[in-house]
Amino acid sequence: MEQTKKPEKPKYGALSNIAFTIKNILRIDKVLLASMIALVFCMVAQPVVGVLMPKFIIQFFEEGRDIASLLLLVAVFGVTSLVLGQLRSFADGYFPRMKSMYRSMRLGAEMCLASMQVDYKHLSSEKGQLENRKAQRAISSPREGVEDIVVRIVECSANLLGAVVYIFILSTLNPLVILVLAVCGAVSYFAGNLVNRYIIKHKEEVNKVEQKTYSASASTGDVMYAKDIRMYGMFDWLASLLRKYNDENILWQNRILLRMFFSEVADGVVAFLRDGFAYLYLISLVLAGTIPVSQFILYIGAIAGLSSWISGFAKNAIQLNTASIQVSDFRVFLEKSEEHTKGDRQQREFSLPMQIEFRHVDFSYGEHVIFQDFNVVIERGRKVALVGINGAGKTTLVKLLLNLAEPDRGEILLDGVDSREVDLKQYFSQFSVAFQDALILAYGMDVNISMRNSRDTDQARVDAAIESAGLTKKVKELKKGKFTSCEKYLDNEGTELSGGERQKVILARALYKAAPVLVLDEPSAALDPIAESRLYETYHEMTKNKTSIYISHRLSSTKFCDEVLLLDGGRIAERGTHNELMRLCGTYAHMFDIQSHYYREEGGEPA
Ligand SMILES: Nc1ncnc2c1ncn2[C@@H]1O[C@H](COP(=O)(O)OP(=O)(O)OP(=O)(O)O)[C@@H](O)[C@H]1O
Ligand SMILES: [Mg+2]
Structure with a gap:
């Protein structure tokens, strides 16, 4: 019409x-x-x-x-x-x-x-x-x-x-x-x-x-x-x-x-x-x-x-x-x-490891309210597991923290400094992030890990990230090793990665950056049980002297974190160690029971 x-x-x-x-x-x-x-x-x-x-x-x-x-x-x-x-x-x-x-x-x-x-x-x-x-x-x-x-x-x-x-x-x-x-x-x-x-x-x-x-x-x-x-x-x-x-x-x-x-x-x-x-x-x-x-x-x-x-x-x-x-x-x-270059954002001094605070934060997507007067403090060097049902707002919380979304009200503080006052480049450099929907580029694996030109890449750090992310075996199989293109789009000799392998590259990318705050959004969703358990084992090493946020629906993965934050209804509904939350018998314990139910029925106690 x-x-x-x-x-x-x-x-x-x-x-x-x-x-x-x-x-x-x-x-x-x-x-x-x-x-x-x-x-x-x-x-x-x-x-x-x-x-x-x-x-x-x-x-x-x-x-x-x-x-x-x-x-x-x-x-x-x-x-x-x-x-x-x-x-x-x-x-x-x-x-x-x-x-x-x-x-x-x-x-x-x-x-x-x-x-x-x-x-x-x-x-x-x-x-x-x-x-x-x-x-x-x-x-x-x-x-x-x-x-x-x-x-x-x-x-x-x-x-x-x-x-x-x-x-x-x-x-x-x-x-x-x-x-x-x-x-x-x-x-x-x-x-x-x-x-x-x-x-x-x-x-x-x-x-x-x-x-x-x-x-x-x-x-x-x-x-x-x-x-x-x-x-x-x-x-x-x-x-x-x-x-x-x-x-x-x-x-x-x-x-x-x-x-x-x-x-x-x-x-x-x-x-x-x-x-x-x-x-x-x-x-x-x-x-x-x-x-x-x-x-x-x-x-x-x-x-x-x-x-x-x-x-x-x-x-x-x-x-x-x-x-x-x-x-x-x-x-x-x-x-x-x-x-973006205008405004009064400035370079700041941070003392590490970083403290993170959300203070009275409101945030909506249009009419859809996600957070209202949301408050949380993540102490320096803490390994935090962030859990919650689909659509609870976990990824949104990360976006707000990373300055990729702007709160409608309230403040997000990094080491006590309002995120809006920090020079954006410096701010972004404080975070190593593995996004849920991260992309793999049609370049070599080393470039996909360092996210810069092969020439400017620290190959020793790439090797370490490949090892930590559990990619060593895969890289050995490739014709040009870590220099093999991760897509066939620009290079006939490139490879096609499986879902889990892509996730490992994305993890290696976050590890290569080695920023003070590590944020992993569903890093194990596509991993096989061996790779997943390897990630849990090495997580402590990966997060040394860092503050970290680990988002996952696999609740057993929260056990190696210092504390668990359960996001529900736009607020932190439960907070504590895995054992504390299990004793609380609240939503977390209920979700954990449901998830481990099938493992128990098949083979006794859950892992
Ligand atoms: N760009 C957007 N525009 C509008 N709504 C959005 C946008 N991104 C997310 N949402 C909505 O906000 C809510 C929270 O989304 P978010 O991605 O933060 O959830 P999540 O907790 O990470 O979920 P999941 O466990 O599935 O990853 C969802 O209902 C989603 O539909
Ligand atoms: Mg999400």
Whole structure:
């Protein structure tokens, strides 16, 4: 259904975005700017030569000049055309490649840098995600956003300059003619702009449909989904989804095309009336003997030219406006990445091991309240097990601690210092984390552990982390040992890791970093019993002189921690050692009993 929601006004207007683009081109690639100027010059000069040449040649005949000066004139025009043609082919050849590189490589690279620097809290929010998608779109196609605005700047400049030159040529004519032409141009602009306004008004809806189409079609070819598609017979359902989204997409495109058709018809009618008026008027001047034929030729050429400059400007200005909105989106995202360096965060001195405190913390995901007046202190060097049912908020608590989510109220203190006051880089360096959903990169295992270039990796530390994480045997089996790529994506000789092996790499990554606080979120979920028990045995060694948080649903794993925190209903409902909580006979004891029930039934006492 068509909606009438008013579109949000872009933060930056067209003029500001033109200035931004030119400044960027000047900074990044001066030769691109030179090719733009050459192109504008040629786009105007070539038709001017084309309009002037027949006028002067006929004028020579009218004035009965000698053949030698006529040949000289033709030679001058010929050489000028040749030079202009050469300049144009240089600009035509250079400009498309350079503008494409400007977008995809230069601004694309800046977008990547910005994406890595933008505050995680913002990036992971709904607003941040939307801003990110809009900025991505602005740099993803040559026909849109940051690249299209370059084309439109060139086109609009040529149209404007051309119009000025032609108005000068026509200046001896009745000003009414120029007025009529300007009015015709304005009508074309408004007809075209109606289409543009319609596109802008429904941009979000069209984007949404395109996004749905993209996500449905991307899943069809992704190996990640391939197993489920086959095993769960998802073909019909996905095919009908694709059809549905495609139909919606086509419907929107048809609505736009229909409006474009009417705008083109209006444009055609205006052009017909305009040219008819010009011809009639000029013929009447020739018949009345007011102007010679050579002047008629010049004026006819100039009027047709001026009309096309004006209507060209009208069309390009509309497209420039559309591209400018996307450039504004791009700038907004870039600015967000610069914001993280602002503020009064400072380097701090910490005394180790670290103490962690949550003080009166409130936190919600939208309407969904996770913590309300949440308080907890984890003493220096404590090994804490954090348990709770699915969705209790364990991962959220870790995100808050890591400064990856912001409390709505209250404070999170690291060694007594408010986390919001610490320099972010320094703050992040205090934590070694194994995330529940961590990614493995398509690089060597050593790089996946150090998370930096192989050259800058301390290989001795990698070896130690591999040993502690129980990966030594696996590494020995690999063709290139720890330098084997963990995905086949970039390297045919790469390996595919099993779920448990991936988890071990993620653990090794946290161990390599060796930060004062170790946070492991479900580190043993995919481990076999031998690997799991090995982890328990070495945990004490891993956490020496560190404060640590160990999140797990395997309650037996809490036995090697100093204390257990049970998260329930947004608060620490129970706290103590495993034995203390068992004696309490509360939720923890109940959960533990349920989990160990089957082990007991099968083989007596639980481990
Ligand atoms: N980015 C998010 N946006 C909205 N809701 C979220 C988001 N992340 C988590 N939640 C919700 O917050 C609640 C707590 O999630 P969290 O991931 O912290 O649970 P958890 O205790 O780690 O669970 P699990 O044991 O399954 O890992 C869940 O109900 C979840 O649906
Ligand atoms: Mg979790």
